[in-house]
Amino acid sequence: MSKEMTIHLKYWKQNGPNDAGHFEEYTLDNVNEHMSFLEMLDVLNEELMLADKEPVEFDYDCREGICGSCNLVINGQAHGPKARVAACQLHMRNYKDGDHITIEPPRAAAFPVIKDLVVDRSAFDRIIEAGGYVSVKTGSAGEANAILVEKEKADAAFDYATCIGCGACVAACPNASASLFTGAKIAHLNKLPQGEVERKNRVVAMVDQMKEEGFGDCSNFAECEAVCPVGISISAIAEMRRDYMKAALRGD
Amino acid sequence: MKLDSKVPGGPLEQKWDKHLKDINLVAPNNKRKYEIIVVGTGLAGGAAAASFAELGYNVRSFCIQDSARRAHSIAAQGGINAAKNYPNDGDSIWRLFYDTIKGGDYRSRESNVYRLAQVSNEIIDQAVAQGVPFAREYGGTLANRSFGGAQVSRTFYARGQTGQQLLLGAYQAMMRQVHTGKIKYHPRHEMLDVVVIDGQARGIITRDLVSGELNRYEADAVVLATGGYGNVFYLSTNAKNSNVTAAWRAHKKGAAFANPCYVQVHPTCIPVSGDYQSKLTLMSESLRNDGRVWVPRKKGDDRHPNDIPEEERYYYLEERYPAFGNLVPRDVASRNAKMVCDDGLGVGETGLAVYLDFRDAIKRDGRDTIEAKYGNLFEMYENIAGENPYKQPMKIYPAVHYTMGGLWVDYNLQTTIPGLYAAGEANFSDHGANRLGASALMQGLSDGYFVLPYTIGDYLAKQEPGKRYGTDHEAFAEAENAAQSKIDKLLNVNGNRTIIDFHRTLGKIVWDKIGIARNAEGLKSAIEEIRELREEFWQNVKVPGEKNNYNKYLEFAGRVADFFELAELMAQDALDREESAGCHLREEYQTEEGEALRNDEEYSYVAAWEYKGLNGKLEEQLHKENLEFEFVELKQRSYK
Numbered sequence: 092m093s094k095e096m097t098i099h100l101k102y103w104k105q106n107g108p109n110d111a112g113h114f115e116e117y118t119l120d121n122v123n124e125h126m127s128f129l130e131m132l133d134v135l136n137e138e139l140m141l142a143d144k145e146p147v148e149f150d151y152d153c154r155e156g157i158c159g160s161c162n163l164v165i166n167g168q169a170h171g172p173k174a175r176v177a178a179c180q181l182h183m184r185n186y187k188d189g190d191h192i193t194i195e196p197p198r199a200a201a202f203p204v205i206k207d208l209v210v211d212r213s214a215f216d217r218i219i220e221a222g223g224y225v226s227v228k229t230g231s232a233g234e235a236n237a238i239l240v241e242k243e244k245a246d247a248a249f250d251y252a253t254c255i256g257c258g259a260c261v262a263a264c265p266n267a268s269a270s271l272f273t274g275a276k277i278a279h280l281n282k283l284p285q286g287e288v289e290r291k292n293r294v295v296a297m298v299d300q301m302k303e304e305g306f307g308d309c310s311n312f313a314e315c316e317a318v319c320p321v322g323i324s325i326s327a328i329a330e331m332r333r334d335y336m337k338a339a340l341r342g343d
Numbered sequence: 344m345k346l347d348s349k350v351p352g353g354p355l356e357q358k359w360d361k362h363l364k365d366i367n368l369v370a371p372n373n374k375r376k377y378e379i380i381v382v383g384t385g386l387a388g389g390a391a392a393a394s395f396a397e398l399g400y401n402v403r404s405f406c407i408q409d410s411a412r413r414a415h416s417i418a419a420q421g422g423i424n425a426a427k428n429y430p431n432d433g434d435s436i437w438r439l440f441y442d443t444i445k446g447g448d449y450r451s452r453e454s455n456v457y458r459l460a461q462v463s464n465e466i467i468d469q470a471v472a473q474g475v476p477f478a479r480e481y482g483g484t485l486a487n488r489s490f491g492g493a494q495v496s497r498t499f500y501a502r503g504q505t506g507q508q509l510l511l512g513a514y515q516a517m518m519r520q521v522h523t524g525k526i527k528y529h530p531r532h533e534m535l536d537v538v539v540i541d542g543q544a545r546g547i548i549t550r551d552l553v554s555g556e557l558n559r560y561e562a563d564a565v566v567l568a569t570g571g572y573g574n575v576f577y578l579s580t581n582a583k584n585s586n587v588t589a590a591w592r593a594h595k596k597g598a599a600f601a602n603p604c605y606v607q608v609h610p611t612c613i614p615v616s617g618d619y620q621s622k623l624t625l626m627s628e629s630l631r632n633d634g635r636v637w638v639p640r641k642k643g644d645d646r647h648p649n650d651i652p653e654e655e656r657y658y659y660l661e662e663r664y665p666a667f668g669n670l671v672p673r674d675v676a677s678r679n680a681k682m683v684c685d686d687g688l689g690v691g692e693t694g695l696a697v698y699l700d701f702r703d704a705i706k707r708d709g710r711d712t713i714e715a716k717y718g719n720l721f722e723m724y725e726n727i728a729g730e731n732p733y734k735q736p737m738k739i740y741p742a743v744h745y746t747m748g749g750l751w752v753d754y755n756l757q758t759t760i761p762g763l764y765a766a767g768e769a770n771f772s773d774h775g776a777n778r779l780g781a782s783a784l785m786q787g788l789s790d791g792y793f794v795l796p797y798t799i800g801d802y803l804a805k806q807e808p809g810k811r812y813g814t815d816h817e818a819f820a821e822a823e824n825a826a827q828s829k830i831d832k833l834l835n836v837n838g839n840r841t842i843i844d845f846h847r848t849l850g851k852i853v854w855d856k857i858g859i860a861r862n863a864e865g866l867k868s869a870i871e872e873i874r875e876l877r878e879e880f881w882q883n884v885k886v887p888g889e890k891n892n893y894n895k896y897l898e899f900a901g902r903v904a905d906f907f908e909l910a911e912l913m914a915q916d917a918l919d920r921e922e923s924a925g926c927h928l929r930e931e932y933q934t935e936e937g938e939a940l941r942n943d944e945e946y947s948y949v950a951a952w953e954y955k956g957l958n959g960k961l962e963e964q965l966h967k968e969n970l971e972f973e974f975v976e977l978k979q980r981s982y983k
């Protein structure tokens with residue numbers, strides 16, 4: 092039979108961006124080792140609601156590590172203790188009976204709290220909006236195989252393109268920088284001939300937007316890479332900075 | 344209500360071109376006078392919104408998630424089909440068309456499916472131009488792999504994350520238009536109703552999911568690209584926010600709902616481990632290429648699987664289907680897994696699982712080979728299930744995956760409400776009674792990039808540019824009031840059972856009786872049970888929090904309320920269809936070998952249901968769209 096544990100939870104409650112916020116505590120007695128972390132929170136909320144208390148709000152959708160909705164900071168670590176997984180892919184068997192777990196939202200000026208553990212990450216959309224695309228209209232594309240792409244380049248582009256936009260990199264960064272997220276999109280599109288065309292304008296537009304949103308600068312702490320659930324490499328940041336310097340020097 | 348499919352005449356291969364020639368166009372300088380609402384930002388909605396805006400229309404885009412990029416399409420794994428014939432293995436538009444019609448067990452419209460196959464190639468061109476990093480060969484060309492239900496290699500893929508990459512392509516195209524101002528973008532908004540004025544769709548009511556405020560939006564046309572309703576089962580492979588609300592509320596405003604009983608169950612998912620389970624995870628079908636499916640021959644055999652000797656293992660697929668063995672189609676594999684578990688042979692703590700064993704494949708090919716093929720899947724399994732599939736068999740079980748039914752649409756993707764369109768999984772269009780792997784992504788993008796941008800123009804061209812009734816119009820006020828009173832009603836029940844508790848109980852009824860196998864008796868009792876539970880829901884549900892705040896449980900309560908109504912229609916539809924077809928297996932209608940037995944004489948139709956009222960019972964009127972097969976010959980499937 093599967094194991095059951097007692098877990099002591101401390102979670103953040105905050106009623107909107109202007110509320111000061113505070114921690115609340117609750118002990119769950121029957122946490123099954125096979126539960127996912129978010130299922131444990133579902134159970135917490137069921138208990139709270141049945142006791143006429145307010146549930147804790149948290150973001151999620153796919154619950155399999157691909158949509159990027161979940162963004163919990165667990166005992167101080169974005170997405171929790173297990174490397175290369177999102178919070179929704181974390182299972183309770185990574186904890187033991189009697190453990191204390193503190194759950195907080197990612198804290199960054201550019202990610203204001205909406206409620207409890209739910210934050211506003213629309214700054215990420217605006218960074219993409221500034222230039223994270225190839226300017227091609229529906230219907231104007233040529234035959235797909237007309238432009239050959241080296242397998243290594245296509246694979247490298249894919250690796251950067253797997254960013255799920257969760258914001259863990261921002262949460263983990265002492266400067267709350269969005270460089271890994273922004274760099275990942277730039278590096279993805281740079282690697283492909285289709286994206287190469289707009290390389291210069293893109294990097295300037297996206298980096299400027301990132302600054303405007305209030306994200307900090309990158310000081311090479313590399314905390315972002317360590318927490319990234321899909322393992323985006325910080326080489327993306329180096330590439331972004333190089334391109335930005337070049338484009339800025341040329342003044343275009 | 345009259346169903347007019349508006350299928351153009353002429354030879355199959357020329358219908359779409361002829362239609363494009365015949366339909367009305369909106370002049371470029373007039374396009375900016377029209378506004379189109381697109382609900383949903385998955386592949387279908389994202390592609391449509393971007394393409395409309397590029398054409399010059401004003402667009403408003405809505406989604407539930409905090410970003411368009413998180414729509415459920417992001418989770419699609421395996422790939423997308425197209426008739427490019429790059430491998431030179433004999434593929435063609437005709438063959439893709441034929442496989443799709445046959446895979447759907449001859450319950451889809453020939454003209455729509457042919458068009459889908461025709462535009463499939465353009466989708467790949469478009470995605471590549473956007474920078475979608477598809478897998479490539481060493482020579483730099485695009486790579487293909489094969490998928491179930493086809494004898495050719497026509498599936499394009501981006502490792503196991505094809506949906507993610509295609510969706511990011513559509514999302515980025517959309518964000519480019521947000522930047523130009525052509526798209527007004529509303530994430531964290533849920534559509535609660537469609538507004539119909541003088542018989543035409545003229546707008547929607549939404550709830551701002553952050554402030555809780557209800558808003559009115561007026562437009563010249565509305566597109567619903569709101570995905571499938573698999574979550575009526577509570578447990579499914581769908582994302583947690585996937586729902587039927589937009590489609591169902593449109594249905595109650597006059598849009599016919601087609602074939603609601605056609606639901607696809609995927610055979611290889613990670614089984615339920617306990618009551619707390621909130622969703623199910625799909626494991627790629629490709630695993631059945633090397634894994635052998637079995638259960639112990641003896642009931643209640645609780646030995647470790649590795650200790651059960653060969654002669655006491657029941658390789659039921661290999662024994663029952665010697666020709667196809669473990670590679671029978673999805674529906675056959677799912678049905679057999681359920682049968683052995685119903686017979687008490689299931690394994691694991693719940694008895695609702697079968698083994699998928701790689702022991703022999705590892706012995707034959709070596710661990711390295713198996714790791715190269717399936718390494719990431721094995722890792723994913725171990726992370727979720729906590730067991731190492733290199734050392735002991737995986738446990739798998741079928742799970743609800745995709746809904747072929749949806750809003751009825753004509754050839755132009757217009758519902759029975761003029762000005763209201765449905766695209767992607769939300770419509771019923773192209774997959775008949777069963778969808779082939781890698782065809783949903785193709786259909787969503789086809790609808791969004793290459794069908795709607797033309798067909799919606801045909802409708803708009805006939806509307807007076809810039810005509811506005813104003814959101815003060817009584818139809819807007821009525822719709823908003825109705826949405827508000829539903830929310831108030833939910834919050835005021837203040838009962839003793841949680842929303843999840845109700846949803847889970849509903850899901851169990853639907854799974855047991857409107858799931859993998861159905862029969863008249865079970866369906867009738869399902870209808871009774873659904874009605875009773877629905878009654879209790881409205882008297883005893885506990886919805887926490889406030890309406891003017893972020894409140895996820897309030898959102899869910901509204902969606903579960905709609906699932907309760909849809910579930911009854913699914914049962915009614917399944918009861919009406921006295922035949923088996925594709926995923927709809929009626930136990931009374933099987934061949935001697937236990938295979939689905941169609942009745943083409945009487946049931947070769949699309950069942951389109953018209954909402955008539957709800958008063959304890961759901962009242963719906965059936966309309967039939969007869970399916971004429973001019974170009975293909977109907978055959979019985981066999982996998983023996």
Ligand SMILES: Cc1cc2nc3c(=O)[nH]c(=O)nc-3n(C[C@H](O)[C@H](O)[C@H](O)COP(=O)(O)OP(=O)(O)OC[C@H]3O[C@@H](n4cnc5c(N)ncnc54)[C@H](O)[C@@H]3O)c2cc1C
Pocket residue numbers: 382383384385386387388405406407408411413414415416417418419420421422423505506532533534535568569570571580581582585586588589625744745766767768769780781782783784785787
């Ligand atoms: C695990 C998994 C793997 C799959 N793999 C494949 C595959 O390999 N190949 C393949 O072809 N298919 C696959 N499918 C199927 C395919 O992913 C879906 O059918 C398809 O992505 C649906 O796209 P869509 O655009 O119709 O809807 P979705 O992507 O579901 O998007 C729905 C959109 O509507 C919005 N929405 C819904 N309701 C409302 C409302 N009331 N108000 C406002 N917005 C609303 C949502 O926020 C979202 O933006 C897979 C499915 C699953 C579950």
Ligand code: SF4
Pocket residue numbers: 253254255256257258259260261271272275315318319320321322323
């Ligand atoms: S770079 Fe990694 S951590 Fe940052 S948003 Fe993308 S996936 Fe999340």
Ligand code: FES
Pocket residue numbers: 150151152153154155156157158159160161177178179180255
């Ligand atoms: S819920 Fe989708 S990544 Fe966690």
